[in-house]
Amino acid sequence: MREWIAELQTRVTDCIYREGEPLSGYTTFRIGGKAALLAEPAHEEALCALIAFARAERVPCLLIGNGSNLLIPDEGFDGLVILPARLNRIDARQDTLTAQCGAMLGTLTQKALECGLGGLASLTGIPGTVGGAVYMNAGAFGSQISDTVSEVRALCGGEIRTIPVSEARFGYRRSIFASEGMTVLSAVFSLGKDSEESIRRRMGEVMEMRRQKQPLEYPSAGSFFKRPEGHFAGALIEQAGLKGERVGNAAVSEKHAGFLINLGGATCADVLALMRLVQKRVFDMSGVMLEPEVKIIGRENVVF
Ligand SMILES: Cc1cc2nc3c(=O)[nH]c(=O)nc-3n(C[C@H](O)[C@H](O)[C@H](O)COP(=O)(O)OP(=O)(O)OC[C@H]3O[C@@H](n4cnc5c(N)ncnc54)[C@H](O)[C@@H]3O)c2cc1C
CATH class of the missing domain: 3.90.78.10 (UDP-N-acetylenolpyruvoylglucosamine reductase, C-terminal domain)
Known part of the structure; x- marks a missing residue:
């Protein structure tokens, strides 16, 4: 066994670890060989500790959100794969939603609907997490996630920073998080009030277009x-x-x-x-x- 695998599990304890885990089950392509080690952190501190360890020990490290934009080699990934699926809290406050990186976009759009907040309905049906979508600046039907993001908390070079949207360098499937190799921890979405009926209608239309065309x-x-x-x-x-x-x-x-x-x-x-x-x-x-x-x-x- 590679030494780092045992060392990491001793040092960062608040994680579920799986050695030699096949990654095909973690991608929507259903393709990918085994990870040397897969870790599911219980909270943000554990996620940051995993990344700090990988950097310090020079262990190749890959973050998987929902694996909906990934193609993983048949030989797998000889390193640490981090799955932040348990970091999935979404908080609503007035016209904003704050979501952790592992929250699914589908849960976010549903929460916006329940709170009567518009602006996210065009993203209905994108099968990604908040972290993956912000990193990719996911978008559809004329909107992109950056239209509603006001700030992002991200881990960069061992330090947690709050990046306002003006500094996030969002473009077509581009962001500072991708270009600078930052980890998205959470994002704040500034939304406008809308009626439940109109949000529900838009979500239904978008889903129907996806079913017909995709x-x-x-x-x-x-x-x-x-x-x-x-x-x-x-x-x-x-x-x-x-x-x-x-x-x-x-x-x-x-x-x-x-x-x-x-x-x-x-x-x-x-x-x-x-x-x-x-x-x-x-x-x-x-x-x-x-x-x-x-x-x-x-x-x-x-x-x-
Ligand atoms: C059926 C289908 C329809 C789709 N439709 C659309 C669409 O309409 N529009 C669109 O833009 N995309 C679409 N996609 C692609 C995909 O869903 C999006 O790109 C999505 O945002 C990826 O999110 P994810 O969590 O699955 O990221 P993953 O695929 O897991 O990862 C993508 C990249 O983001 C990185 N990453 C993931 N989480 C984080 C994080 N917290 N911090 C830093 N980096 C991170 C990964 O390391 C990787 O480089 C579609 C995919 C499918 C299968």
């Missing part, structure tokens, strides 16, 4: 590619004749060509081969190089 019946990580300037990734992929294209058990969705889906038992290698095939064919047809929106572990800077 292959929700298959495991995926949502739209696989970023929207290229002046184009839509799905439309380019469709024009390149790639709907239904397969590599192994990974396929371009027939329903929405922007989604790469797992038909059952797809590997990370299948998805990566399909991604490259799509990129090449779209580039040859249009000169546009599609960039993945999905975080590909081992390829992008998600390991700190």
Whole structure:
């Protein structure tokens, strides 16, 4: 056994630990090999202690929210995977909601509905956590989470800082938390009063559009590619004749060509081969190089 695994479990006690845990169950793609160690901290202090340990001991460390924008290698992750699922408190105060990073967006939108607070309904159906959504600046149907965030508490370089939205460098699927490798601990959402009826209607409309347009019946990580300037990734992929294209058990969705889906038992290698095939064919047809929106572990800077 790697020495750090025993050492960490002695030093940071308020966690549930699982050694050699398969990660496929923690991603919506249902893909990914084993983690050397998976830790579920009981509270924020334990989360910060895990990250401090990983930094000090130079253990590769990966934070998984709901794993809905992740592609994890078949070989797994030889390091510490942190799952902040138990940090899921949401507090309501006047027109604001404060949510911990592990709270699901679905719970947040439901809480906003109960409190008669508008502004979050367009995010209905995004299967992420508050931490993952703030990190990615998730958005849909013309809105992004940054439209409602007023400040974020984040761990940066061992120090907890409160970052106002003006300093969060939010852009299309961009944030300071991603570019500077910060851990989102919690976020404050400033919302406006709205009627329960109108929020409920908007949430229903958004969910219906998702059901009609997206292959929700298959495991995926949502739209696989970023929207290229002046184009839509799905439309380019469709024009390149790639709907239904397969590599192994990974396929371009027939329903929405922007989604790469797992038909059952797809590997990370299948998805990566399909991604490259799509990129090449779209580039040859249009000169546009599609960039993945999905975080590909081992390829992008998600390991700190
Ligand atoms: C069916 C489907 C539909 C989707 N629709 C949309 C959509 O409409 N719009 C959209 O934007 N996305 C969409 N997505 C993608 C995904 O749901 C979002 O990007 C979501 O915000 C990711 O959140 P997560 O908690 O699952 O993050 P994860 O996938 O777990 O992680 C994503 C990245 O965030 C990092 N991260 C997670 N938590 C934290 C934290 N607390 N602090 C710092 N870093 C952290 C991870 O390390 C990783 O780099 C969809 C996905 C699916 C499967």
